[in-house]
Amino acid sequence: MSKVTDLVEELVTPIIADMNLELVDVEYVKEGKNWFLRIFIDKDEGIDIEECGIVSERLSEHLDKLDPIPHNYFLEVSSPGAERPLKKEADFKKAIGKNIFVKTYEPLNGEKSFEGKLIDFIEGKLTMEIKVKTRTSIVEVPTDKIASARLAIIF
Incomplete structure (x- = not known):
């Protein structure tokens, strides 16, 4: 294929x-x-x-x-729609400052899915700001662990 x-x-x-x-x-x-x-x-x-x-x-x-x-x-x-997939390095760079949803192949800190603001993308790793209940935390996700990623519309 x-x-x-x-x-x-x-x-x-x-x-x-x-x-x-x-x-x-x-x-x-x-x-x-x-x-x-x-x-x-x-x-x-x-x-x-x-x-x-x-x-x-x-x-x-x-x-x-x-x-x-x-x-x-x-x-x-x-069109890929409002929640377009993020696959290439350029996609991630363009999405800095936007909300994204990421699924990983294996758990990171006990989680396999993350939704929040993409703060930075450096080759091999993206940095996200996520909210868990009332707390905000920073998560780093290695790109080789990403199963899928897309823009996220948060209401």
Whole structure:
């Protein structure tokens, strides 16, 4: 599966660069009987349906020529949403000062999930300010322990 996502990332990168968009993520997953190829794009002002349509059309042309996926699949191009995933170093740096939610592979201080403000990101480690009841504390999470991370909307 990573071969498909790598190839698609290679194909879509020049398309979105032309449009001044950012590639957030590429997913190729099976859900039930169906396969989905999902492309998540964004820009600072947010994206609209027209931009998603243009990227989808241009990418479809390349995929039709190369035909790298041997079975039927659904192509979806969309915004990552308000709680966008954080995967790359640049994602974490851009999220400094924002609320994030992090899950780890193994417990850190007895916990596997953390929600709070991202204070800093230095290669290999992120620093978060979290609240536990009425107390605020600082947690450092090594990036190699992160199973998933995303922006978090706190109400």
